[in-house]
Amino acid sequence: MAIFYKNTNLTYNIVIDDANYEIEVVRKNQKGLYLKYKDGELKVSAPLFLSKEKIISFIESNAYKLVNRCKIKRRFVEPPIGDDYIFIFGEKENIDKNIDYKKLLYEYLQYSVRRYEKEMGIKIPYNIKIRKMKTRYASNSLKTHSLTFQMNLIHYSKEIIDSIVVHELAHEFYRNHQKRFYQCVEKYFPNYKEVNLKLKKGLYK
16 A cells, blocks of 8 residues: 655545555545545545645545445346356347357457557556456456456347457556546547446346
8 A cells, every 4th residue: 555645635546356456635624524535536535734644544444445345336237048058248139048158258258358448558468367247347466467257248239348348448547537538448448438327227239
């Protein structure tokens, strides 16, 4: 964990579930300490003369609980699977018990990740993992240099999967969801906002 000073404010880095959060602490003429989590970012407002030790203690005591409480509120739509059909890459197909759907997703992720790594100038290939996740579609771990994707992505169109791949790879350059992060994402995936809106609405195609 690192601490840097920005004039009268400070910036504090904290790792929560393999994700790094750069928290900007803004000092104001107020009595209380406030921690907010919005759009993947943590922000703190603190009294003008409160010590940095107390601010850091407050962050470490509350950040993890706040982030995870907000993530739990997120609801994924039910996977589009029926008695005899399943949606694969956004298309409705008959269920085939001979197909390894996890392997199918992995093969596409290998293609997509390697493609965008090359386009984005990322020289060290990421390890790719797939597992069930309740609160996120994917994550980027700098510690293990790996990308982990939610198994349910098999149901989404390849365009939507690609948007998630670019989002996670952009964390190679920017750990937080600041303006420059999204500029990076849209540089390599220009219609990111449009595709991400589909994802938020629970649209698979």
